[in-house]
Amino acid sequence: MEFITFKVICIFLFLMLMTSIEVLGYGFRLVGAKLALVALAFAIYNIMSLIARFSNMFQQPFTASLVDSAAKNGGLELLINQFRLLLLGSTMGVILGELLVPFFMKVFLKR
Structure with a gap:
């Protein structure tokens, strides 16, 4: 079994996208409070x-199939490392969302 497969990359990107959207949702709440x-x-x-x-x-x-x-x-060690990579994807999604919150706030405050 390989460490990084197409399936792992897809899950990584999904997790990154999901957490970014969740964090950006809080930016919309801030804009709503300001307006x-x-x-x-x-x-x-x-x-x-x-x-x-x-x-x-x-x-x-996808994660269940991993x-x-x-x-x-019998690749438990490989699975643990793949899950660590997926946790990195979630962390990167949160960081990306936090970096994009000020941009989205400026865009939506310009009504």
């Missing part, structure tokens, strides 16, 4: 959270 459009901000935040959670449903079967293939081939 006194709290209800709209909560609605947009809920839509973004729904999208991130929906994309999580696509990612979970566990299944590791159980068949």
Whole structure:
């Protein structure tokens, strides 16, 4: 079994995208508070959270298949390292989302 496969890359990108969307949702809440459009901000935040959670449903079967293939081939150490890579993807998604929050705040404050 290989360490980095197409499946691992897809899961990595899904996790990065999901966590970025979750963090950007909080930026919409801040914009709503600044513009006194709290209800709209909560609605947009809920839509973004729904999208991130929906994309999580696509990612979970891929992750489960990694566990299944590791159980068949006895590659527990490889699975642990792949999960560490996936945690790195989530961390990078949070960092990317945090870096993009000021940009999205400027864009949506210009109404």
